[in-house]
Amino acid sequence: MPSLRSKSGSATSILLLCVVGAAAAQEKDKAQRSVPAAKLESILKEMKIKYEKTSDAKNEGVHFYDFDRNNFKVRMHNYNGRDLWLDVHFTDKISLEEVNQWNVRAKFSRAVQLNKGDKQSTSLEAQLDCDGGVTDGMIRQFILRFDGEVKAFVQFLTK
């Protein structure tokens, strides 16, 4: 089963780092059914992430948080606390074959080719469904894990 082997291998390198980060606030963690903006902002601040917040004028309760992580511009989307979304956009020309190759090996992200007119870009993204419950640790882990996915994606593109 090649997919099982490759996918389990891709995440191992950052696992230890993530365990350390997530375990810190584990003891009193509770599962909540949504992530209010204030909760998300407190987690970002606790992780020392300096963000710029904007709100979707057309959709109430939809907020965007832009911040830098390891020299990449990351956007976190909060959709009414029901789901969180992280993405980084790459303007490099990346073929659909390469996009799919990444998705074959990825576990905690996906690459999607975007076409707007004659402009092509690629979004590396991850989503966290909060409707069925989410813990603070999961949100922290979601951010930390995505750092690793971005790093691995860049390595994948440059090799």
Added chain:
Amino acid sequence: MNFNRLLLAVVLVAVDGAAARAQDDKIFKLFTTEQTEAFLQSLKIDFKKTPAKKDGILYYDFQRGGRSMRLYWYEGKDLMLDVVFGKMTLEQINAWNVRAKFSRACLHRDDKGEFVALEANLDILGGVSEGAVRQFFNVFEEEIKAFAKFLGSAPLDDDIYTKVTKEKLESILKALNIDFKKVEVKGSIVFEFESNKHKLKLFNFSGDDLMIDAHFKKLPLADVNQYNLNRKFIRCVAYNINGSEYTSLESNLDCVGGVSDSIVRNFIRSFDDEVKEFSKYVQGK
């Protein structure tokens, strides 16, 4: 716009408004299927109609405000709306019912486990106007928002763990009444089961993360990418394993940050819906 054209526009708007009011004011003592469907279309609702097992009852399923909603039609004599949420404690359900005016929450059980439905009913027999049916919909949408907010503030009464043992995963699958087969592949446990006539595989990677997938026929890469563009929580991937080409729908749950039974249950159950949606997409290709 000159004055005459402005006047005409005002008159037309007034006539239009009066016509709409007249329609709203007409009293029905039965809401026929034709009226129901015309009404849903007037709200720009794209619905799927299904007859219930019992005669005289119809289901209209549609999306509203990002949620799957169902309208129950009972021989045109009364209507019910519902939306399904994850499991809650009976105390939480009761707390909602104490404060709610225009809805009620109920704990239900089906072959996949327990879930909560938020419901509202409208009795037609005494006579209602179309405006009242519209108000019934509007108020229910407000109730859903309030209920979601209420749920958000209520913590789940679950234990949090950072390793999902195979015993834990088995107990969750059993609680969901999922009939599974356990297979060991290269040191990892894989649970195989069927859902909606599709074979699903649930992988447990050392208890640190879970992955669930379903396989479909080969699709062009452009279609695979298009699906990823339009959906959340899944990854659609084209595979070619030793000449065997197929498309895989996958979803992962990172457990290292701490998860609970309800989170794992939701991960498994929500993938059912993803498989249904993707099946439709594949059939259309």
